Amino acid sequence: MTGPKVVIKQAAYILAHVPDLVRYGSKPEREIAAGRTELAELEKHLRSFDDAVAYPPNQVFIGNISPDDYADLQEPWHENLLRDKARYGPFGEIMPQDELYGIMKIWDQFDLIDLSPSFTSALNEQLAAHPLITAKDRERLGEGTPQEKIEKKVEKEKSLPLFHRGKLVGCINRAHDNDATLTAHVMLENLLTKVTGILVTRHLVRNASIEPEKIDYLLSCSEEAVGDRYNRGGGNMAKAIGEEAHCVNASGCDVKSFCAGTVLAIIHGAALISAGLFNEVIVVGGGSFSKIGMKFQGHMKHNMPILEDVLGGIAILLSTDDGASPVVNLASTGKHDISAGATAQAIYDALVIDPLQKLEMKITDVDKFAVELHNPEVTLPMGSGNVPLTNYKTIAAMAAMRGEIGREELSEFIRLRGMPGFSPTQGHIASAVPYLGHSLKLIADGKINNTLFAAKGSLFLGRMTHLADGVSFLLEKNSGKD
Amino acid sequence: MDQEYQATVKKLVEEHGADNLMMIIGAPDVEGAELVAETVTEGDPSYAGPLAGVSLGLPVYHVLEPAIRAEISEDLYKEHLEMMAMVIDPQELETALSKYRKKS
Structure with missing residues (x-):
């Protein structure tokens, strides 16, 4: 009853380490606001980037360790770190927070992000070493926004301060004065979904050795609600991601069903190819920021690091049959x-x-x-x-x-x-x-x-x-x- | 236990009285079941939800415990529960939850 075979050629995975954003996760933010958690106490349980990279589950996620080898590793994993492992793996990478702020600035098209001049200049240098961030991308970092202006935006204009290692380095701004769907907090959630989606799509395209121009369609299964007050959740995250991943000949739309969304999107994408509409379809899921620190109380209670300090990103390339791929x-x-x-x-x-x-x-x-x-x-x-x-x-x-x-x-x-x-x-x-x-x-x-x-x-x-x-x-x- | 579920349980107890209610748990593991049991008997152990410091003392059972199973028809049990009884040991559940029944 089905048409021609559809294969999966490649899957890419990224993590982005966001310790200074844990305070804005849905659960930590509410607990801090209610006075039940002291921010200073929470901060004592944040991990360094090196610890997040050396954390065995994260290494399995980016493909440096197989699940079979992982099953044999000593637990608890957070106490048995793998210091010989790198931030890059065969499936993607673990991006540090400062670089993530950088790509938020680069791929922000609406002046949502301000970063200080000194932070911007250091970032520019650091991102020059990133294999997927081009010189053209880095031009979009600009010169930075004076620190006083950032402080004023935070104080008077409801911008959300962005910290790095506890220091104020920038802010994210609201996109409208009084639209509850475009507050700085909502923009943070949506922009993080978008940039993690772009980053992982760039990894996918590179790993699959395919020109992004060959992609016909993108399906985003990300869990966020893009839209203004007249169409909250209207989407379309897929095209926003595809644009910055250089998939210029693709269109796209969003497929959602909570956690089932990704597998559902794979089936939809495969059906579109099998029906003959498209040849190359990408399924992409950006990170879900609100879940950061969701179970932080359990981790603090057991004197563990807060382990929900990484955003995920996943991208999958579906294609017409090549006679080899699964x-x-x-x-x-x-x-x-x-x-x-x-x-x-x-x-x-x-x-x-x-x-x-x-x-x-x-x-x-x-x-x-x-x-x-x-x-x-x-x-x-x-x-x-x-x-x-x-x-x-x-x-x-x-x-x-x-x-x-x-x-x-x-x-x-x-x-x-x-x-x-x-x-x-x-x-x-x-x-x-x-x-x-x-x-x-x-x-x-x-x-x-x-x-x-x-x-x-x-x-x-x-x-x-x-x-x-x-x-x-x-x-x-x-x-x-x- | 989710804060909104805690609020629902609290409201039901206010409406109907703790003497007229019983909690039947469907959690897929013993630890999860114990956490719910503790919350609706002694109060929210995380002190974050509406049942923080509130001891409702509700009688608690897991749906797979022998006492509840005896109330369920064989057909329904086979269709919905038999498989989960292989996943969680009903005897272990009974031992774990009876602690909270003794306290209430």
Whole structure:
């Protein structure tokens, strides 16, 4: 019933370390404002950039460590740092905060960002070493804004101060005097989504050795709400990202469904290619700023560093069949129907059992399952459980209930077909897709034949429905050109 | 436990009285279930939500505990719960949550 094959050629991943922005994350900001957390106390738990780079889960995210090797590393990971690892990896990079402020300035088209002259001049030099930031990009840094002007904007014009290592280096401005959808805080959220999206798309295009002009379409699955007061959430983040990633011949739109958005966008993009509309489609997700520091209280309580100090970014290149890259099996994708029910059992029936049955496959025919891959070291101290492990237990239990494995084989099933979580808790970024880059490599190397990507979304958070969402697809080894 | 859920539970207790209510938890792990149980019996342990310092003392059970399972038809149990009973040990849940029932 499906058209021509669609492949995934490349996946790119970036993290951006934002310790001085933790105070503006939704949860920390509310707790500080209510006087329940002292900013000075919170700051004692912030990590250095070197520690964020050496943090094992971050290294798995950018591809310097495989999930299999990661499973053997000593825990707790935040106490067992990997000092020999670099900020760049095969999938992308971990960008330090000052450079992130720089790209916010470079890719800001509306005078939203002001940076001080001394900070700008140091940044200009630093960014000259970045492989993806051009001299033309750096021209847009300008000369900087006098420090007094920045201070005045913060004091009188509701601009949000930007700090680096505790020092005021700039500000982000509101885009309108009295539009609640264009405040400095909202602009910060949206601009961070945009620049992390651009950065990761540039990595993707470079890693895939494709000219950005060849891209036909972009789908953004980022979790933000771009728009003014007459169309809050109207979008379109995809084109905003594509523009600065030089995809001049592409158009785009946004595909959203909370955390399920990325996998959903992959299926949409694959369908557009299979239907013959486009040849090259990029799915991109920028970082979700409001989630920064969401579980900081748990980390502080356990005397840990605040681990939610990185924004994520992910980009995926979908293409017509090249006879080699892994294939998105469009003969059977999983979807969670409105009538399906919300229990874990019902959701996994829809995402795992139903699609595999259509392909006449068993659960044990799948080499790896990619589920929500939240780093458990982030979630456990706040009592939110080990999300990936619970999901793997559920899939293993389904295999046992169907008689595919014995009840005593549950742990082995999880060890073999699962993995420990390594993704920052960034919603659509964490949902199954962090494994895609690793899966592409393992399939290409002949180590595994396939991976089932299953993502869930909490639609009820928006208070429009009590429903959840879920979506899945099988990525398979390419059997060669049809 | 989410602050808005805490507010909902608090409001329900104000409307109906703690004696007329019971909390049935559906968390997918024992630690999560214990956290909810603690919040609706002794109060919010993080002291951040509406139940901070509020001891509601509600009777708490997890939906997979034997006492609740006995109230659920076999068909419904098979359709919605049987698989999760392999993921979390019902006996372990009972041991963990009975502590909070004794206190309330």
